[in-house]
Amino acid sequence: MEIVTGTAAGVPFTALPPAGDTDGPAPLIVTWHMLDAPRTDAAFAAALPMTGVPAWRVHLGMPMCGARMVDGRVDAVIELIREDPLMAYLAPFLSQAADEFPAALAALRDQLPVDDEPVAVLGGSLGGAVALEVLTTGRIPIRAVALVNPAVRIRSAVELIEAGFGQAYPWTAESHTTADELDYVARVAGGVAAQPPLLLVSGERDHPAFRTDAAALVDALRERYARPDDVELTTVPDLAHPLAEEPGLEPAPQLPVTKVVDDILTRWFLRQLTAT
Numbered sequence: 557m558e559i560v561t562g563t564a565a566g567v568p569f570t571a572l573p574p575a576g577d578t579d580g581p582a583p584l585i586v587t588w589h590m591l592d593a594p595r596t597d598a599a600f601a602a603a604l605p606m607t608g609v610p611a612w613r614v615h616l617g618m619p620m621c622g623a624r625m626v627d628g629r630v631d632a633v634i635e636l637i638r639e640d641p642l643m644a645y646l647a648p649f650l651s652q653a654a655d656e657f658p659a660a661l662a663a664l665r666d667q668l669p670v671d672d673e674p675v676a677v678l679g680g681s682l683g684g685a686v687a688l689e690v691l692t693t694g695r696i697p698i699r700a701v702a703l704v705n706p707a708v709r710i711r712s713a714v715e716l717i718e719a720g721f722g723q724a725y726p727w728t729a730e731s732h733t734t735a736d737e738l739d740y741v742a743r744v745a746g747g748v749a750a751q752p753p754l755l756l757v758s759g760e761r762d763h764p765a766f767r768t769d770a771a772a773l774v775d776a777l778r779e780r781y782a783r784p785d786d787v788e789l790t791t792v793p794d795l796a797h798p799l800a801e802e803p804g805l806e807p808a809p810q811l812p813v814t815k816v817v818d819d820i821l822t823r824w825f826l827r828q829l830t831a832t
Contacts, residue, residue, distance in 0.1 A: 587604070587678040589683050593802050595621055681705055710738035757821070760793045
């Protein structure tokens with residue numbers, strides 16, 4: 557399998573070509589990786605290659621990750637987390653990744669033999685929040701959405717950072733407002749214009765708050781979808797939050813439990829791509 561790397565409107569990407577013999581442009585699946593391992597586009601492509609899917613799988617790099625790391629290290633990211641986990645780190649990373657997507661998508665369509673149909677998206681952890689932001693803002697037509705251990709409510713991610721760094725987050729009126737805006741359960745409760753098929757893969761050993769938020773998101777979407785069965789929740793036994801071993805910067809052999817996730821995603825995307 558020939559891997560294609562490059563940049564699209566300044567966003568680094570790792571692209572995997574469609575499975576099988578393709579005649580003409582193929583569908584496109586765009587992903588955003590985690591900020592846990594695997595934390596680069598190349599590492600995420602190795603963790604979830606979905607080799608049996610007859611679509612281009614283009615893994616975009618998140619801000620300050622992979623080729624965009626400062627001096628090839630994560631030190632600058634750690635400094636942002638220490639400065640303000642929400643306002644300097646989580647929110648701007650999510651916002652930038654979502655804002656740069658339309659231009660990156662247009663550039664990908666120029667560079668790769670992909671069709672002009674609505675794009676499918678996949679996100680893990682904070683990358684899952686990016687996929688939800690893209691879905692709920694409705695700027696880009698979306699064919700299908702898959703989420704793996706997503707950060708559904710940004711407050712839950714802040715709480716994890718609080719626990720990891722051993723210090724309380726100093727909430728302000730501004731940060732409360734930002735967290736409210738990045739609560740996708742509340743966002744979809746207000747209604748969703750687009751209703752593409754959505755799969756949420758939740759690890760049985762993921763952070764408890766993330767699992768609770770995932771179930772709440774699925775319930776909220778099913779209440780508002782005209783076809784509730786288009787929203788699916790799959791729990792994977794023994795799956796914790798990360799999908800790869802640390803440090804998660806370079807492509808690595810696929811973990812057995814991650815292979816289970818990869819197989820689930822492959823089967824689901826195959827179903828979506830052949831749906832009429």
